Amino acid sequence: MFLKKLTLTHFKCLANIELSFAQSPSDNRKWTLILGENGTGKSNLLKVSPT
16 A cells, blocks of 8 residues: 555644655556655654544
8 A cells, every 4th residue: 555645734843744655557666765854854754643
């Protein structure tokens, strides 16, 4: 199972963010990488629980 879209509003240091994980039909995705500088909220993004 893969996420199609993630929308967050006011979660810790992440305010109003929308990430699209859409893929093309020919894409054979196995992994998704989240990269960023220290303190940008990568770990907070992983702590989000679905509603």
